[in-house]
Amino acid sequence: MDKDEVIPNSEEIFLELVSKMRTEKLPTHWDIKMHLWTKTMKNIFKKIGESYGYFVPDIEWMKLDQIWVLSKEETDSIIVAIEHENKDSFKNILEDELQKLIDIKAYVKILMFYDKKPSEKEIVEKIKDKIKTQKLIISGEKYLIILGIAHEDPDDPSFTD
Numbered sequence: 001m002d003k004d005e006v007i008p009n010s011e012e013i014f015l016e017l018v019s020k021m022r023t024e025k026l027p028t029h030w031d032i033k034m035h036l037w038t039k040t041m042k043n044i045f046k047k048i049g050e051s052y053g054y055f056v057p058d059i060e061w062m063k064l065d066q067i068w069v070l071s072k073e074e075t076d077s078i079i080v081a082i083e084h085e086n087k088d089s090f091k092n093i094l095e096d097e098l099q100k101l102i103d104i105k106a107y108v109k110i111l112m113f114y115d116k117k118p119s120e121k122e123i124v125e126k127i128k129d130k131i132k133t134q135k136l137i138i139s140g141e142k143y144l145i146i147l148g149i150a151h152e153d154p155d156d157p158s159f160t161d
Contacts, residue, residue: 006070006079007079007107007108007140008052008079008080008108010108010110010142010143010144013048013080013108013110013144014144014146016048016051017044017045017048017146020044020047020048021044024040024043024044025040026040027040037086038065038084038086041084041112042065042066042082042084045066045082045084045110046058046066049066049068049080052068054068054069054070054079054080055068055069055070055071055072055074056068056069057069062100062104063100064081064082064083064100064101064104065082065083065084066080066081066082066084067079067080067081067082067106068080068082078104078105078106078107079106079107079108080106080107080108080109080110081100081101081104081106081108081109081110082109082110082111082112083097083098083100083101083110083111083112083113084112084113085097085111085112085113085114086113086114088113090113090115090123090126093111093113094126094127094130097111097113098111098127098130098131099130101143102130102131102133102134103134105138106138106141107138107140107141107142108141108142108143108144109141109142109143109144110143110144110145110146111127111143111144111145111146112145112146112148113146113147113148114147114148114149115147115148115149116149120147123147124145127143127145131143
């Protein structure tokens, strides 16, 4: 099987994620139900992975939140690796969550995290600098970085944007 036939495009994954987030029932209180938010996002990513025909194990693998593999029997070929974090500081996200993705061999690496008042330009630069430190890469590997804004007040009109 040609690898281009089985590797999803990161933009397609993102658009599918946005679409599913609009139709799924999402937790409404960030601070109280962070574990529900993580569970919901992992379920959404699982549905997306399965819609592409991948096997998505229900357990973490090598401390990654989620992986997509070709089949239950072929877990040595990780197509997509996902880290979702909703409570750590950005420094910890760089040093732990992003580092796990940098170290793993996968074609698409997704990091989704949240910040209350993100400085997008600074965040992007730090992530790019961190990724550049990796010497051993898979040809054509892609990163999808998703930055959400953490709202504590569901009555804030931008909460649903």
